[in-house]
Amino acid sequence: MYIFIVNPIAGKGQGLKILNKLKKNILFKQIPSRCFITDYPGHAELLARQAVKMYPTQIKSLIVIGGDGTFYEVLNGTSSHRSVPLSFIPAGSGNDFARGYRIKGNPSKILKRIIEGNSTLCWPGSFTINERQSQPPKLFANSIGFGFDAQIVKTANQSKYKGWLNKWNLGTLTYVIALIDVLRKFKPKTIELVIDGQKRKLENVWMVTISNHSYYGGGMKIIPNTKIQPRVFPMLIIKNISHWKVLALFVTVFWGGHIRFKEVSIEYISSLQISSDSLIDYQVDGQYGTCYSCKIMKQSTTREINGTMSENNLLEITS
Numbered sequence: 001m002y003i004f005i006v007n008p009i010a011g012k013g014q015g016l017k018i019l020n021k022l023k024k025n026i027l028f029k030q031i032p033s034r035c036f037i038t039d040y041p042g043h044a045e046l047l048a049r050q051a052v053k054m055y056p057t058q059i060k061s062l063i064v065i066g067g068d069g070t071f072y073e074v075l076n077g078t079s080s081h082r083s084v085p086l087s088f089i090p091a092g093s094g095n096d097f098a099r100g101y102r103i104k105g106n107p108s109k110i111l112k113r114i115i116e117g118n119s120t121l122c123w124p125g126s127f128t129i130n131e132r133q134s135q136p137p138k139l140f141a142n143s144i145g146f147g148f149d150a151q152i153v154k155t156a157n158q159s160k161y162k163g164w165l166n167k168w169n170l171g172t173l174t175y176v177i178a179l180i181d182v183l184r185k186f187k188p189k190t191i192e193l194v195i196d197g198q199k200r201k202l203e204n205v206w207m208v209t210i211s212n213h214s215y216y217g218g219g220m221k222i223i224p225n226t227k228i229q230p231r232v233f234p235m236l237i238i239k240n241i242s243h244w245k246v247l248a249l250f251v252t253v254f255w256g257g258h259i260r261f262k263e264v265s266i267e268y269i270s271s272l273q274i275s276s277d278s279l280i281d282y283q284v285d286g287q288y289g290t291c292y293s294c295k296i297m298k299q300s301t302t303r304e305i306n307g308t309m310s311e312n313n314l315l316e317i318t319s
């Protein structure tokens with residue numbers, strides 16, 4: 001059984017268009033399938049949870065047609081059924097997950113690879129906001145970021161120009177405009193970090209971002225040449241930098257040149273706790289929120305991602 005969870009409004013209506021096209025595809029007609037359409041934000045998580053309960057052993061792949069936000073919801077909705085393979089047919093405006101996991105080609109080609117069983121392993125990150133111990137940690141597939149990038153996501157998501165630019169396939173420009181807007185008023189923070197058990201207090205911090213793969217904000221190479229690894233992920237910190245230099249730095253993010261700036265550091269870690277006396281803005285897989293503290297861990301359990309270009313092509317095992 002192939003389960004499709006479709007966000008009809010992803011990419012300004014691309015989600016539904018792709019599903020309707022796929023329904024005419026001969027391969028689609030040959031496979032046992034059920035399609036579920038999301039009606040509201042958060043619905044994909046609920047649908048995914050219900051689908052894995054309804055078909056506990058029969059799901060060959062749970063296929064998301066949508067953007068990174070929908071994939072994030074499905075990843076979390078299936079977190080207690082990690083043996084269920086996931087697939088992603090990108091229909092969103094950003095599609096960083098597809099870039100990071102080399103899910104390329106048109107939807108029919110991706111569906112063919114899904115059915116053929118081409119797959120890659122993914123180790124999602126987990127995070128807990130404000131140490132809410134009563135709630136289980138949530139998962140992220142792409143990145144979690146605190147500070148400047150979170151404010152950019154908030155501004156971009158609330159903007160009127162996002163929808164308009166997405167229509168013209170200019171999703172990345174949304175983030176560039178939002179960046180300039182946020183830059184004018186942004187104030188760096190003092191934060192406390194506990195990195196793999198080691199405490200650090202950092203002043204004048206612009207952003208702290210952890211990413212499971214290289215891409216971010218609709219194609220920016222935030223941590224270039226990231227190898228997806230089972231036990232660690234890269235953390236990027238930007239601090240002690242002038243407003244003007246941030247602008248120059250973000251121009252170079254598109255080819256990964258920003259990592260040469262002395263204000264940028266990258267280290268590979270497996271756990272991080274971040275806290276501050278005042279509210280910290282965060283974004284997780286493009287969804288915005290605020291917190292006083294957050295605990296992030298690299299998950300040791302895998303998810304199988306179907307429809308990628310070749311098996312384990314991204315993997316570098318570290319011991």
Ligand SMILES: Nc1ncnc2c1ncn2[C@@H]1O[C@H](COP(=O)(O)OP(=O)(O)OP(=O)(O)O)[C@@H](O)[C@H]1O
Nearest residue numbers: 010011038039041042067068069070092093094095
């Ligand atoms: N029927 C719906 N109406 C309104 N919002 C919805 C609906 N279905 C899903 N959503 C919400 O839409 C948001 C955006 O979806 P998604 O991320 O899939 O697309 P996108 O923003 O176009 O792509 P990307 O995240 O890759 O830029 C998600 O947070 C999701 O919860």
